[in-house]
Amino acid sequence: MPRLRTITASFRNQALHFLADPQWLIPNVILPFMITLVVLILFEGQGGNFALYAVLGGGMMGMWGNTLYASGWSIQFDRWNGTLEEVLATPSRLIWIIAGRSMWNALIGILNGLAILLIAIFAFGMDITIRDPALFFLAFFATLMSLSALGLLFSSAFVLTRQAGVLTNGLEYPIYVGTGCMFPIALLPFWTAPLSLSLGPTWGIDAIRYAALDDYAGLQTGYWGDLLIMVAISIAYVAIAVYLFIVVEKRVRKDANLGRY
Amino acid sequence: MMAGNRMSSEEFAIEVKDLVRIYKTSQGVFRKKKKETVAVDGISFSVRRGELFGMLGPNGAGKTTTIKMMTTLLLPTSGSISILGLDVAARPTDVRKRIGLVLGGEKGLYYRITARQNLRYFADLYGVPMSEREKRINDLLDRVGLKDRADDKVEDYSRGMKQRLHLAKGLVNDPEVVFMDEPTIGLDPQAARDARSMIKQLVADGKTMLLTTHYMYEADELCNRIAVVNKGKIVALDTPRGLKGLMQDMNIIEVEGFGITDHEIAALRGMEGVRTVSATISESKQVLRIQVVDASEMLTPVTQQLRDCRVIGTRIKEPTLEDAYLWLVEGDA
Numbered sequence: 001m002p003r004l005r006t007i008t009a010s011f012r013n014q015a016l017h018f019l020a021d022p023q024w025l026i027p028n029v030i031l032p033f034m035i036t037l038v039v040l041i042l043f044e045g046q047g048g049n050f051a052l053y054a055v056l057g058g059g060m061m062g063m064w065g066n067t068l069y070a071s072g073w074s075i076q077f078d079r080w081n082g083t084l085e086e087v088l089a090t091p092s093r094l095i096w097i098i099a100g101r102s103m104w105n106a107l108i109g110i111l112n113g114l115a116i117l118l119i120a121i122f123a124f125g126m127d128i129t130i131r132d133p134a135l136f137f138l139a140f141f142a143t144l145m146s147l148s149a150l151g152l153l154f155s156s157a158f159v160l161t162r163q164a165g166v167l168t169n170g171l172e173y174p175i176y177v178g179t180g181c182m183f184p185i186a187l188l189p190f191w192t193a194p195l196s197l198s199l200g201p202t203w204g205i206d207a208i209r210y211a212a213l214d215d216y217a218g219l220q221t222g223y224w225g226d227l228l229i230m231v232a233i234s235i236a237y238v239a240i241a242v243y244l245f246i247v248v249e250k251r252v253r254k255d256a257n258l259g260r261y
Numbered sequence: 262m263m264a265g266n267r268m269s270s271e272e273f274a275i276e277v278k279d280l281v282r283i284y285k286t287s288q289g290v291f292r293k294k295k296k297e298t299v300a301v302d303g304i305s306f307s308v309r310r311g312e313l314f315g316m317l318g319p320n321g322a323g324k325t326t327t328i329k330m331m332t333t334l335l336l337p338t339s340g341s342i343s344i345l346g347l348d349v350a351a352r353p354t355d356v357r358k359r360i361g362l363v364l365g366g367e368k369g370l371y372y373r374i375t376a377r378q379n380l381r382y383f384a385d386l387y388g389v390p391m392s393e394r395e396k397r398i399n400d401l402l403d404r405v406g407l408k409d410r411a412d413d414k415v416e417d418y419s420r421g422m423k424q425r426l427h428l429a430k431g432l433v434n435d436p437e438v439v440f441m442d443e444p445t446i447g448l449d450p451q452a453a454r455d456a457r458s459m460i461k462q463l464v465a466d467g468k469t470m471l472l473t474t475h476y477m478y479e480a481d482e483l484c485n486r487i488a489v490v491n492k493g494k495i496v497a498l499d500t501p502r503g504l505k506g507l508m509q510d511m512n513i514i515e516v517e518g519f520g521i522t523d524h525e526i527a528a529l530r531g532m533e534g535v536r537t538v539s540a541t542i543s544e545s546k547q548v549l550r551i552q553v554v555d556a557s558e559m560l561t562p563v564t565q566q567l568r569d570c571r572v573i574g575t576r577i578k579e580p581t582l583e584d585a586y587l588w589l590v591e592g593d594a
Contacts, residue, residue: 009385013371013378020373020414082368086430089332090386091357097386253336253353 010100059113072168
């Protein structure tokens with residue numbers, strides 16, 4: 001099936017489910033929003049970069065939370081619901097179905113980031129200035145795509161397990177910390193560096209900060225260097241995910257565990 | 262060889278050869294105990310294009326496993342399946358485009374969205390042309406009697422309505438071959454009759470169908486041929502008339518009563534001249550159907566065996582498809 005049609009259908013289906021059940025707002029929007037609120041209160045009056053770190057961190061947490069939700073909990077939901085077999089019986093590849101879901105959920109994360117930005121400006125009177133808005137939004141959008149690619153990579157494992165939801169919860173915080181979305185990864189122990197640098201969003205967040213802050217010198221690769229590395233890593237994620245999904249789809253047909261929950 | 266294959270796929274929509282499916286499970290953490298269960302044990306059959314083929318069998322006989330293998334959801338352990346000339350194991354995507362699947366029961370639908378949204382989603386996943394999509398969805402909703410509730414959420418549907426939506430979903434890609442696993446389960450008598458009419462119409466329109474059912478009258482009414490499956494094997498394959506013909510030298514003694522114990526049923530089964538006994542409850546009465554070779558000869562010994570029970574009626578009846586089925590799966594056929 002044409003991939004774009006599958007991705008679009010899956011994106012729309014996810015949106016319809018989201019709108020049909022507003023309780024999804026609690027873990028995916030309200031929680032990161034509250035975390036950011038706490039950070040803003042803590043650093044209120046300090047000025048400098050803290051407010052922007054908090055706003056960006058909250059937005060990224062929301063986006064990752066939503067992406068992970070799409071790839072993990074939604075597969076669990078399909079398994080419970082008996083629809084995992086039904087969608088696998090169609091000619092559309094499961095990977096593109098999950099890609100559409102991930103994109104919708106990452107988009108919801110953007111709205112979360114926007115809400116946090118508005119709260120920071122209007123409720124806390126933060127002075128948030130973005131050095132180059134065009135580069136900022138380009139990096140922001142690219143990071144969103146990279147998060148979706150990372151979610152896609154993990155989702156192949158989620159198809160195999162009946163505990164995808166639990167696995168999802170376990171993967172939430174390592175990415176928050178590892179990508180440095182709330183604070184610079186330079187603050188982390190040195191042995192975590194390889195993990196952090198292998199994550200596409202780490203470079204995306206760095207690019208966002210290059211675009212937003214004056215005199216920022218994060219990973220020393222510069223804005224375009226960050227973006228290039230992130231795109232390369234994300235393409236690798238998708239390539240590995242495509243391969244893994246072929247293996248996984250064959251495996252579930254062999255092991256007959258799709259209908260089990 | 263090539264010419265032979267082509268001819269074969271032109272005549273047959275489904276060809277199953279020596280199909281085996283073994284489920285492997287393990288128990289324990291450190292000392293894992295591995296267990297193998299043979300769900301399908303070397304079955305072979307072919308379904309002609311435009312035929313309505315039924316699979317009958319008790320729970321756990323291997324019907325659903327066979328359907329899942331034919332619809333690409335499971336890989337066979339050995340053997341082969343060809344759908345419209347395509348190898349199911351090697352070309353699953355090509356097969357999926359041309360088949361429809363109706364799995365019965367409460368699951369398999371998105372409850373939080375409407376019937377129309379469910380059908381639209383699956384139409385997109387099947388790649389139904391955009392120019393035809395809405396018309397086809399409206400036609401299907403009309404056909405299954407859900408047009409007036411098409412924009413209600415599925416979670417507000419009755420079980421019968423969900424089953425009808427399953428039927429519509431299985432037809433959304435206008436498949437050439439349709440697999441239906443217990444398509445009328447959960448439907449009220451009127452809805453079940455409508456579903457059967459729809460199935461007949463689909464076959465009249467040229468579709469090939471394979472269905473499983475527990476309802477004998479349904480199989481008798483609908484199917485051109487029936488495979489009776491038991492313990493993973495096909496124990497009989499014939500037309501409904503042919504299957505009933507297996508019982509031509511048999512009679513049925515039907516006994517209605519109360520207080521008939523398992524012990525007495527076992528004793529009846531052990532009597533010489535009795536082939537098999539089925540016991541059901543109907544309107545609070547127990548109903549025994551006792552298959553015997555000679556009813557006039559066996560009537561007295563049977564009545565004698567049940568002398569301590571409250572028997573309210575005894576009749577001699579002609580065998581039905583259900584009797585043939587029971588003999589095949591419970592008797593010593």
